[in-house]
Amino acid sequence: MSASAASQRIRLQQARRWVVKIGSALLTDDGRGLDQQAMAGWVAQMVALKRRGIELILVSSGAVAEGMVRMGLGSRPDSVPALQACAAIGQMGLVQAYESHFREHGVRTAQVLLTHDDLADRQRYLNARSTLRALMDWGVIAVINENDTVATDEIRFGDNDTLGALVANLVEAEALIILTDQEGMFDRDPRQDPDAVLLPEVQALDDRLLAMAGGGGKFGRGGMVTKVRAARLAARSGCATVIASGRGERILERLADGETLGTLLLPEQDRLAARKQWLAGHLQHAGRLVLDAGAVRALREGRRSLLPVGVRQVEGSFRRGEVVACVDEAGVQVAVGLVNYGADEAARIAGQPSERIEALLGYADAPELIHRDNMVLV
Ligand SMILES: Nc1ncnc2c1ncn2[C@@H]1O[C@H](COP(=O)(O)OP(=O)(O)O)[C@@H](O)[C@H]1O
Ligand SMILES: N[C@@H](CCC(=O)OP(=O)(O)O)C(=O)O
Numbered sequence: 001m002s003a004s005a006a007s008q009r010i011r012l013q014q015a016r017r018w019v020v021k022i023g024s025a026l027l028t029d030d031g032r033g034l035d036q037q038a039m040a041g042w043v044a045q046m047v048a049l050k051r052r053g054i055e056l057i058l059v060s061s062g063a064v065a066e067g068m069v070r071m072g073l074g075s076r077p078d079s080v081p082a083l084q085a086c087a088a089i090g091q092m093g094l095v096q097a098y099e100s101h102f103r104e105h106g107v108r109t110a111q112v113l114l115t116h117d118d119l120a121d122r123q124r125y126l127n128a129r130s131t132l133r134a135l136m137d138w139g140v141i142a143v144i145n146e147n148d149t150v151a152t153d154e155i156r157f158g159d160n161d162t163l164g165a166l167v168a169n170l171v172e173a174e175a176l177i178i179l180t181d182q183e184g185m186f187d188r189d190p191r192q193d194p195d196a197v198l199l200p201e202v203q204a205l206d207d208r209l210l211a212m213a214g215g216g217g218k219f220g221r222g223g224m225v226t227k228v229r230a231a232r233l234a235a236r237s238g239c240a241t242v243i244a245s246g247r248g249e250r251i252l253e254r255l256a257d258g259e260t261l262g263t264l265l266l267p268e269q270d271r272l273a274a275r276k277q278w279l280a281g282h283l284q285h286a287g288r289l290v291l292d293a294g295a296v297r298a299l300r301e302g303r304r305s306l307l308p309v310g311v312r313q314v315e316g317s318f319r320r321g322e323v324v325a326c327v328d329e330a331g332v333q334v335a336v337g338l339v340n341y342g343a344d345e346a347a348r349i350a351g352q353p354s355e356r357i358e359a360l361l362g363y364a365d366a367p368e369l370i371h372r373d374n375m376v377l378v
Helices: 007-014 036-051 063-070 080-103 116-120 122-137 153-157 161-171 208-212 223-235 251-256 271-280 293-300 343-349 354-361
Strands: 017-022 055-060 109-114 141-146 175-180 201-203 240-245 263-266 287-291 311-316 323-327 333-338 375-377
Touching: 007 240, 007 251, 007 263, 017 036, 017 161, 036 055, 036 080, 036 251, 055 080, 055 122, 055 161, 063 080, 080 109, 080 141, 109 116, 109 122, 109 161, 116 122, 116 161, 122 141, 122 161, 141 161, 161 175, 161 223, 175 223, 175 251, 208 223, 223 240, 223 263, 240 251, 271 333, 271 375, 287 293, 293 333, 293 375, 311 343, 343 354
Parallel strands: 017 055, 017 175, 055 141, 109 141, 175 240, 201 263, 287 323
Antiparallel strands: 240 263, 287 311, 323 333, 333 375
16 A cells, blocks of 8 residues: 555654553463563563663553453453453553563553543643653653543443554654554454455555454454554554554564564654644633744744743743743734643743743743744744
8 A cells, every 4th residue: 555665664763752552462362361471571672662762651451351361251241340340350460560570670660540531631631641741751651551440431342542542642652553463454354364465554544444454352352443543543643653463573672673564554744743733723722921022033033942031921821731822012923832831830930041940940841931843833
């Protein structure tokens, strides 16, 4: 479906923030219980990538499958409460295993349980984003799963692929790596048809993919359909997705080296263009920053970031990460952007040089109030 399979792999070599998603079938060796040896391998690779300066978040399934093993159940229960109970039981083993494997490398981990609803709610979305950013800043690996105790739709369907994509959108990841039990996406289900052909590179939004993707196996349930949908979702924030075999040797490191492995599902736009398009469509602003003439010029003519020194007034009660409008002193809109400081902090640093941020706030986040990558001129 594309002639330039190798060329786009450079995206992965350049990606600085990855979300890695590991499916149930793979993680539990098709339901035999947590595959500790395989887990140790993925963890070692993630640690190697982290040492190369890549920020990583892990989305891991396997709670239900592991809970089933612990309860001696041969097949996935039909009752939702039984599934939820299995997830609660299995999640203990899951995080315990990740904790100890990462600890061997001196890397800390954190458990984060989320539902799709959490990410649809603006406030909780921002809270989750701040937590994940703080964890990344501290170099701690977040191990994310669905909060199966309170969510029923997700567990019925069994799909962490979507969660992986939502997290990729949330943290603006450049790459979503979905590790599964197949080499990648084929033109039809390879379990059903041995003549199926692996697709090395496709456009995530190509509608033909949905017809080629089938359902999943006994333990993982989403199958290829949810992976394709996840890639489409991730593409919205300009994130590229790779579907690859978690059993492949040093798979993550080889992907980071740009090797042509698995299936690469490309977004139409890069991350910056996608973010700017999203911003441009974001008409509701949580507040306004009134800029002096010098700042207006720096934005309009110099395409620079907005520094606190150029802000005369802060209006509204916004939080870090929200969209605010930048206006000139006559109230004419100049730009919209994602602000790096909440309204109270912005008011305290307004008119001040960036070197003073730490002294004024007791900490310094970014030197700019709005980074130019997060800003669209109006
Ligand atoms: N076109 C396809 N290409 C590859 N795998 C496919 C395709 N269609 C369906 N599948 C199935 O999807 C399964 C992987 O999904 P799933 O069982 O949900 O695993 P996971 O737990 O990793 O999410 C594969 O084992 C395969 O049988
Ligand atoms: N959150 C649940 C279900 C997720 C699930 O099965 O997803 P997947 O294996 O990725 O298709 C679990 O951890 O078992």
